[in-house]
Amino acid sequence: MRMYDLIMKKRNGEELSTEEINFFVDGYTKGEIPDYQVSALMMAIYFQKMNKRETADLTKAMVNSGEVIDLSGIEGKKVDKHSTGGVGDTTTLIVGPIVAAAGVPVAKMSGRGLGHTGGTIDKLESFEGFSVNLPIEKFIQNVNERKIAIAGQTANLAPADKKLYALRDVTATVDNMSLIASSIMSKKIASGADAIVLDVKTGSGAFMKKEDDSFELAKEMVDIGTHVGRNTVAVITDMDQPLGFAVGNALEVKEAIETLKGKGPKDLTELCLTLGSYMLVLGDKAKDVKEARKILEDIIDSGKGLEKLKELVKAQGGDPKFVDDPSLMPAPSIVESVISNEEGYVKGIKADDIGRAALVLGAGRETKESEIDLSVGIVLHKKIGDFVKKGEAIATIYANDGEKQEIATKMIFDAYEIVKEEIKAKQLIKGIV
Ligand code: URA
Numbered sequence: 001m002r003m004y005d006l007i008m009k010k011r012n013g014e015e016l017s018t019e020e021i022n023f024f025v026d027g028y029t030k031g032e033i034p035d036y037q038v039s040a041l042m043m044a045i046y047f048q049k050m051n052k053r054e055t056a057d058l059t060k061a062m063v064n065s066g067e068v069i070d071l072s073g074i075e076g077k078k079v080d081k082h083s084t085g086g087v088g089d090t091t092t093l094i095v096g097p098i099v100a101a102a103g104v105p106v107a108k109m110s111g112r113g114l115g116h117t118g119g120t121i122d123k124l125e126s127f128e129g130f131s132v133n134l135p136i137e138k139f140i141q142n143v144n145e146r147k148i149a150i151a152g153q154t155a156n157l158a159p160a161d162k163k164l165y166a167l168r169d170v171t172a173t174v175d176n177m178s179l180i181a182s183s184i185m186s187k188k189i190a191s192g193a194d195a196i197v198l199d200v201k202t203g204s205g206a207f208m209k210k211e212d213d214s215f216e217l218a219k220e221m222v223d224i225g226t227h228v229g230r231n232t233v234a235v236i237t238d239m240d241q242p243l244g245f246a247v248g249n250a251l252e253v254k255e256a257i258e259t260l261k262g263k264g265p266k267d268l269t270e271l272c273l274t275l276g277s278y279m280l281v282l283g284d285k286a287k288d289v290k291e292a293r294k295i296l297e298d299i300i301d302s303g304k305g306l307e308k309l310k311e312l313v314k315a316q317g318g319d320p321k322f323v324d325d326p327s328l329m330p331a332p333s334i335v336e337s338v339i340s341n342e343e344g345y346v347k348g349i350k351a352d353d354i355g356r357a358a359l360v361l362g363a364g365r366e367t368k369e370s371e372i373d374l375s376v377g378i379v380l381h382k383k384i385g386d387f388v389k390k391g392e393a394i395a396t397i398y399a400n401d402g403e404k405q406e407i408a409t410k411m412i413f414d415a416y417e418i419v420k421e422e423i424k425a426k427q428l429i430k431g432i433v
């Protein structure tokens with residue numbers, strides 16, 4: 001088999017066979033096929049697309065390029081959750097504890113963040129001492145004992161995807177439906193879950209800006225999951241503005257704690273209850289989402305969700321007193337309001353730009369090697385549909401550097417679109433696939 005022939009075949013709009021897909025994934029992972037040939041193939045796929053069979057084959061080839069985690073030592077149906085990427089998305093820190101408190105085992109492998117804000121792993125490190133380096137035996141033991149553990153992803157999980165994603169990132173070939181779907185699903189499948197709940201974002205802050213495309217991506221991922229015998233449900237949700245109010249690591253952890261106390265932002269709470277409900281249904285802990293929602297609301301009301309977060313923090317070496325008193329978490333030297341010089345209704349808040357403003361402040365990583373400042377970030381005070389008066393604060397900036405604070409202030413102004421006519425609040429949940 002020659003890589004040249006595969007490129008030409010796809011370029012001409014033909015289908016690649018299972019053997020051909022295995023050939024290039026295997027060859028690329030081993031370093032036997034050069035970047036330039038794989039780049040050409042990715043661009044051909046970008047234009048000519050792949051059918052369902054090819055997409056499923058690509059997913060399986062990437063799963064098999066590395067380790068497949070064996071979670072069979074965990075009792076019960078393991079249900080994983082994944083978001084296609086948002087700004088200020090703190091759901092794992094809330095959904096994980098409430099779902100675990102309902103008895104569904106949460107065996108979560110999470111990543112660190114690149115760009116925007118940190119990933120779940122970074123956020124958890126706001127609890128002094130928290131460690132995500134759990135050997136697999138300990139990870140399984142923790143899930144069996146308290147239904148939840150969160151570990152860092154091992155380097156050998158779908159290594160083909162790591163290489164391909166990095167290459168796509170620099171060759172303008174990320175936003176192809178089949179490539180995104182197979183990339184995300186390969187990691188989920190290799191992580192060993194029995195069932196998967198996907199949060200597919202749509203809107204200005206998402207990969208898929210158009211709702212139709214987001215539904216198509218969701219369908220593609222659900223089809224892959226079903227094809228490999230993992231029960232998969234996708235919830236399509238709005239990303240035309242950041243989720244909740246807080247963007248930044250310690251700030252988001254505080255927001256998660258408030259949400260677990262039943263005092264969180266409405267949109268964040270609603271999303272967590274929705275995703276969690278599907279997890280309970282897939283995990284056989286509720287007969288339908290209505291029953292599941294009631295269980296989860298009771299868990300929040302009774303404080304069992306917050307208790308579970310404390311257990312998780314303690315089990316992984318963190319200090320649970322930070323949950324009781326979040327003011328002990330890292331705090332920055334500068335806290336400044338962003339004051340509106342306009343009056344009107346908020347029409348949109350570009351989630352990307354808010355994410356980039358948080359990145360400038362130091363809440364995210366410019367490169368893989370960058371250090372994150374856990375204390376900095378942004379808290380929004382106005383969301384879509386809200387009325388803003390002149391002189392009123394639209395946001396608060398948490399910073400450790402006056403120059404960066406000024407840049408971020410400007411970026412936040414630019415991210416907000418304020419108009420004269422009344423604007424309706426956005427519908428958060430767009431649909432289920
Ligand atoms: N996230 C992934 O993991 N892969 C993609 O291709 C896009 C988003």
Ligand code: CA
Pocket residue numbers: 087088089090242243244245246247252255
């Ligand atoms: Ca948030």
